[in-house]
Amino acid sequence: MRLSTVEDTRAFGERLAAVLRAGDLVILSGPLGAGKTALAQGIGAGLGVAEPVTSPTFVIARVHHSGRVPLVHVDAYRLGAVADPRAEVDDLDLDASVDESVTVVEWGEGMVEQLADAHLEVRLDRREDDSREVELRGSGGDWERRVAGL
Ligand SMILES: Nc1ncnc2c1ncn2[C@@H]1O[C@H](COP(=O)(O)OP(=O)(O)O)[C@@H](O)[C@H]1O
Ligand SMILES: [Mg+2]
Numbered sequence: 466m467r468l469s470t471v472e473d474t475r476a477f478g479e480r481l482a483a484v485l486r487a488g489d490l491v492i493l494s495g496p497l498g499a500g501k502t503a504l505a506q507g508i509g510a511g512l513g514v515a516e517p518v519t520s521p522t523f524v525i526a527r528v529h530h531s532g533r534v535p536l537v538h539v540d541a542y543r544l545g546a547v548a549d550p551r552a553e554v555d556d557l558d559l560d561a562s563v564d565e566s567v568t569v570v571e572w573g574e575g576m577v578e579q580l581a582d583a584h585l586e587v588r589l590d591r592r593e594d595d596s597r598e599v600e601l602r603g604s605g606g607d608w609e610r611r612v613a614g615l
Contacts, residue, residue: 466598466599466600467592467596467597467598467599468500468596468597468598468599469596470596471500471503473597474500474503474504474507474589474597474599475503475504475506475507475510476507477504477507477599477615478503478504478505478506478507478508478509478510478511479507479508479510479511480511480615481504481507481508481511481587481612481615482507482508482509482510482511482512483511484611484612484615485508485511485512485534485567486534486567487534487535487564487565487566487567488563488564488565488566489567489568489585490550490551490563490568490570490580490582490583490584490585491508491567491568491569491570491584491585491587492541492550492570492577492580492584492585492586492587493505493569493570493571493572493587493589494572494577494586494587494588494589495588495589495590495591496590496591498591499589499590499591499597500589500591500597501571501572501589502518502519502520502571504587504589505518505538505569505571506518508536508567508569509529509532509536509538512529512532512533512534512536512567513531513532513533514529514531514532514536515531515532516529516531518536518538520540520571521538521539521540521571522540522542524540525539525540525544525554525557526538526539526540526544526554526557526559528559528560528561528566530560530561534565534566534567535561535565535566535567536566536567536569537554537559537561537563537566537567537568537569538569538571539554539568539569539570539571540570540571540572541570541571541572542571542572544570546579547579548579548580548581549580549581549582550568550570550580551563551568551582554568580604582605583604583605583606583608584604584605584608585601585602585603585604585608585612586601586602586603586604587599587600587601588600588601588602601615
């Protein structure tokens, strides 16, 4: 799917949020500037998060409690390559448990392959005309069915 503007990226995140539920792991992959944070902002808006969702680049993770389900927003670049980001995030002792939250991890490049648990990968790539190409890859669970209509 082609996303022409940052507004399209946010709108896509809002549509995606509609199929998300507690315990989900969503990996946003793609190079720096691909639009991962913009997509996370759309997911936050779709979940009803009231405060701004900003890049977690200088912290490992942020939790937003104001939506219909807690949103844990992680920068995996600082987390490193791990088999299950949710286990690492639980160890951070955040004010949220990943089983009760939607966990969205930015910067999945090079680490997506080794993910053990069911997850959705959302791959973003920047085209020459500055639009973004988005590709969904569900792995395990019922992801294929859940994202089929997006
Ligand atoms: N579909 C799009 N078309 C054009 N620009 C976009 C699109 N999606 C995001 N952007 C822009 O790309 C820049 C980088 O986005 P950001 O979400 O910070 O990327 P990342 O988190 O992947 O590094 C921002 O200026 C954002 O507005
Ligand atoms: Mg970012």
